Amino acid sequence: MEPVPDDLDSAQAKLVYLYLEATGGATIEDLGATLAMKKLSILSVLNALSSAGVVDRRENEYVVAR
Secondary structure (H helix, E strand, C coil), X not given: CCCCCCCCCCHHHHHHHHHHHHHCCECHHHHHXXXXXXXXXXXXXXXXXXXXXXXXXXXXXXXXXX
């Protein structure tokens, strides 16, 4: 497993990143159910991770960018 990028400051961003890294990708619904996060929070975190180039969207799943 890759180390968490240094520029991830929030605990939620780190949690989402680690979950995506461990599972190989997930939908927003998967993230919400497993991490007990609200959809709005997940979308905000995924938007920040995507803008930072850390996460990519592939169809309906989000994956760690390689």
